[in-house]
Amino acid sequence: MAQPIFPIALCALLLLSACSPPPKISRQTHPLPAGVDTARSEIGRSGGVFIDSSPGEPSTFNPLVSEDATSGGFIGLFLDSLVHNNAVTQEVEPGLAARWDIAPDNRTFTFHLRPGVLWSDGHPFSADDVLFTFQAIYDPRFPNRAAFDLSVDGQKFKVEKIDDLTVRLTTPQIYAPFLETVGGVGLLPKHELEPAFRDGTLLKSWNVSVAQKEPQRLLATGAFRLRSYQPAERIVFEANPHYWRADAQGVRLPYVDFLVTKLVKDANASTLAFATGQTDAEGLSPDNVAWIDRYASRYGFSVFNRGPSPNTGFIWFNQNPGHDTAGKPFVTPYKLAWFTDRRFRQAISHGIDRQGLVRGVLFGRGQPLWGPETPANKKWYNPNVTQYPFDPARSRALLAEAGFQIGPDQKLHDRHGNLVEFTLNSNQENQLRVNMATAFKENMRDLGITVNLSFLDFGTLVGKIQDSYDYEAGMLGLTGGGDPAGGISVFSSKGRLHQWYPNQKTPATPWEARIDQLMSDQLHTLDYPTRKKYFDEVQKIMSDESPYIYLVTANAYVGLKDRWKNIRIPPLGSLVWNLDELWTPLLTP
Amino acid sequence: MAADLLRSLLRRPAGMISACLLLLLYGAALFAPFLSPTIPSAQDLSRTYHPPTALVWQNGHLGVRLYRLVDPSTATYEPLQDQTAPLHWFSHGPAYKFFWLIPSTRHLFTVSSPATIYLLGSDATGRDVFTRLLYGAGISLSIGLIGVALTSFLGLTIGGLAGYLGGWPDTLAMRLTEFLMAVPGLYLLLALRAALSSRFPSDATFLLIVVILSALGWAGTARVVRGLVLSLRERPFILAANVIGQRPWTILFRHLLPNTFSYLIVAATLSVPGYILGEAALSFLGLGIQEPSSSWGLMLGQAQDIKIFMLNFWWLLTPGLAIILTVIAFNLLGDALRDAVDPRFRLPGK
Numbered sequence: 021m022a023q024p025i026f027p028i029a030l031c032a033l034l035l036l037s038a039c040s041p042p043p044k045i046s047r048q049t050h051p052l053p054a055g056v057d058t059a060r061s062e063i064g065r066s067g068g069v070f071i072d073s074s075p076g077e078p079s080t081f082n083p084l085v086s087e088d089a090t091s092g093g094f095i096g097l098f099l100d101s102l103v104h105n106n107a108v109t110q111e112v113e114p115g116l117a118a119r120w121d122i123a124p125d126n127r128t129f130t131f132h133l134r135p136g137v138l139w140s141d142g143h144p145f146s147a148d149d150v151l152f153t154f155q156a157i158y159d160p161r162f163p164n165r166a167a168f169d170l171s172v173d174g175q176k177f178k179v180e181k182i183d184d185l186t187v188r189l190t191t192p193q194i195y196a197p198f199l200e201t202v203g204g205v206g207l208l209p210k211h212e213l214e215p216a217f218r219d220g221t222l223l224k225s226w227n228v229s230v231a232q233k234e235p236q237r238l239l240a241t242g243a244f245r246l247r248s249y250q251p252a253e254r255i256v257f258e259a260n261p262h263y264w265r266a267d268a269q270g271v272r273l274p275y276v277d278f279l280v281t282k283l284v285k286d287a288n289a290s291t292l293a294f295a296t297g298q299t300d301a302e303g304l305s306p307d308n309v310a311w312i313d314r315y316a317s318r319y320g321f322s323v324f325n326r327g328p329s330p331n332t333g334f335i336w337f338n339q340n341p342g343h344d345t346a347g348k349p350f351v352t353p354y355k356l357a358w359f360t361d362r363r364f365r366q367a368i369s370h371g372i373d374r375q376g377l378v379r380g381v382l383f384g385r386g387q388p389l390w391g392p393e394t395p396a397n398k399k400w401y402n403p404n405v406t407q408y409p410f411d412p413a414r415s416r417a418l419l420a421e422a423g424f425q426i427g428p429d430q431k432l433h434d435r436h437g438n439l440v441e442f443t444l445n446s447n448q449e450n451q452l453r454v455n456m457a458t459a460f461k462e463n464m465r466d467l468g469i470t471v472n473l474s475f476l477d478f479g480t481l482v483g484k485i486q487d488s489y490d491y492e493a494g495m496l497g498l499t500g501g502g503d504p505a506g507g508i509s510v511f512s513s514k515g516r517l518h519q520w521y522p523n524q525k526t527p528a529t530p531w532e533a534r535i536d537q538l539m540s541d542q543l544h545t546l547d548y549p550t551r552k553k554y555f556d557e558v559q560k561i562m563s564d565e566s567p568y569i570y571l572v573t574a575n576a577y578v579g580l581k582d583r584w585k586n587i588r589i590p591p592l593g594s595l596v597w598n599l600d601e602l603w604t605p606l607l608t609p
Numbered sequence: 610m611a612a613d614l615l616r617s618l619l620r621r622p623a624g625m626i627s628a629c630l631l632l633l634l635y636g637a638a639l640f641a642p643f644l645s646p647t648i649p650s651a652q653d654l655s656r657t658y659h660p661p662t663a664l665v666w667q668n669g670h671l672g673v674r675l676y677r678l679v680d681p682s683t684a685t686y687e688p689l690q691d692q693t694a695p696l697h698w699f700s701h702g703p704a705y706k707f708f709w710l711i712p713s714t715r716h717l718f719t720v721s722s723p724a725t726i727y728l729l730g731s732d733a734t735g736r737d738v739f740t741r742l743l744y745g746a747g748i749s750l751s752i753g754l755i756g757v758a759l760t761s762f763l764g765l766t767i768g769g770l771a772g773y774l775g776g777w778p779d780t781l782a783m784r785l786t787e788f789l790m791a792v793p794g795l796y797l798l799l800a801l802r803a804a805l806s807s808r809f810p811s812d813a814t815f816l817l818i819v820v821i822l823s824a825l826g827w828a829g830t831a832r833v834v835r836g837l838v839l840s841l842r843e844r845p846f847i848l849a850a851n852v853i854g855q856r857p858w859t860i861l862f863r864h865l866l867p868n869t870f871s872y873l874i875v876a877a878t879l880s881v882p883g884y885i886l887g888e889a890a891l892s893f894l895g896l897g898i899q900e901p902s903s904s905w906g907l908m909l910g911q912a913q914d915i916k917i918f919m920l921n922f923w924w925l926l927t928p929g930l931a932i933i934l935t936v937i938a939f940n941l942l943g944d945a946l947r948d949a950v951d952p953r954f955r956l957p958g959k
Contacts, residue, residue: 288915310683311919380654384681462652
């Protein structure tokens, strides 16, 4: 067995690697498990160090505690799940479960685990680990986000062990996104974490301090295991010697020896690290693509256009008819009458120069957006939603129809003579959004509408939107993509993120009632075409009624060093989702 | 005294040049709506990050060169050969209010649509940087003057009273100044700004910043004024005033405080840059002036994006240059003033 080298030696090696070839790293060799999964990708060569950077620090390595994307990304590298979501095809694929059966009732799922899979410490992986994971998630002593995702209307799933390699999960009702949800649950090692589970300290285990002092305790079933973590410097993962995938020649994956993540100060620093050849991969924002491309040949990387990103940006009006504890309405009544008038919202939508935003603010790298899903979500996107092209004449006609008139002061007034004026709130951290807000203000001025802009810090803004409701209009974005079930809290009138009027007791309008019905129906059938039909209608209603006035979606770009092979860039999610299959013929960067 | 000061200032070239530069800047800020070819909120999304337009002399007219967008993805423009648009002097343009009162549409120079003139290029939404710089000067420069006026007033009144009255008012005032000076200013400023931000509309933040800055800044002035008054009050001319039976208030306002003016002028001049930099820092951090208003700090904050450097949009950094020039000018002027008044604290009539 090879003696592991020290992290210091490793970084020295990284520094020297530019001038001399690195010494051959010998990896531990173990027999492949009986249930080995054979990758269908091109056969590569073992070795190499993959370097990337992260502007955020992980806050924990415990999946029960993790709530942020950064921590979740690192956890996903070493903890595997029963099934995987293939980022390119958006289909569910076998993971630690080699196959599964769905009973005719569409509620009972039997998972057959891969035989012979070992944790990174050599302990066998079994059904007990699956049971332990669900036990921990459902335990009220350990409040966590997964418990909410893994229940239907507050009811838990039933988890049974059939034998050491077979687990049966039963959902209380038909639950459409079941497999996708299970695909996101990293399975925990019972033999390692059971003592913490018993004495109630499970949420304290696998924290960042453990990761620094005893990285080997973070047992892995994934392609990598943690080797070292130095806050504000770097996180080093190494190939898991017990990983359960191999290539067609029987060479154990992953091909790369080490995965090094530099921890940098902010997104600017991360972008710059890639542009100067220090890292292997980076997600790029559309406004940075032009200059980064100039360094492509010098540092041997290419910039790929992933197409539209799943991020949506929109403006909405507060349609909440309620009032605060002092009896003061959240929205001035005559303004509420405008905001709840569909023609007013559609007129605003027609008045926005989205092509101009794409051309000017996004450097031509984006497209107008008309509905809640972007084309990035190939599986669920509905291209046939109502569109609102830039047409001030049409806006004026709609406004006239709704009783608005241009007064002698060249400003728009409603039928009672009130000046049409509102304050748009947004967050100041996002410069592209600030630019869009100022452009929106100019567009509205052409219609005679006065827009005041108010930029708040993100926390204050969220407080206004979700607690105090004392605002008129907002501008934010949401990350779409994935299963429609992920959007329930936005589309459903009961939802917390149904921002124009959240937490409704009964739907305020017939179309909101219709959306509620559709969202509930799509959840309780497993048939994809039926679900797609329901969700298409939801998207159509959202564009017809325009409670959210969608703006533009930027294209997503990634930069990758040319030396990496087996790259398949998905439209959604992590850009190197198949890290275990990446290989390089050139070991020196 | 003022004439003396001016005469000694005239003998110092650095001070003279600074004074002229500052006069120029403040004049430009005052006449910003007239001097700028457009209004600061006017956007053109088809001309974002436009480079400064070249001025050419053609057919006996000053004209502006026309440009074509070659590559929208990098915002690359190239000049069109032999195509220019003539400048119109004292012509009509977007409406504005002169000194916030007199409506007018006259601008010093404009070009006819669809041509545009960007003396210092355009920003991320195609707004004219030159126009925003001029309008921004109004905010950035007046913050210094208003702030200094407020602190001088507070410092003079509180410091003068404390020094003259002595006893418990003195103790109270001095403990208060010590408290204010012990508070880490920038953090208090950030905290106050964050706490008050959601209650004030965007335009009121301007005033808010000035008030916050001066509420923190008067302590130093007050302490020095108190010290001066303490020493002056034992001088023979004050004792004489006492003896002839003048009332305390008359002594304070007629004899004591005027003698601290020479110090105040120098101190005020030297502290103006602090306010300008304070506003710039706040706006840079996104806590000061907000879009769509314009200030130098805000403009500089928006230029901290890495692509600005990498794509060489250098004209977006001109607010930084303006801040540097103003701060240097104020410091040089302050130095010259100090040299002029320092040799001795002159007494009236001497």
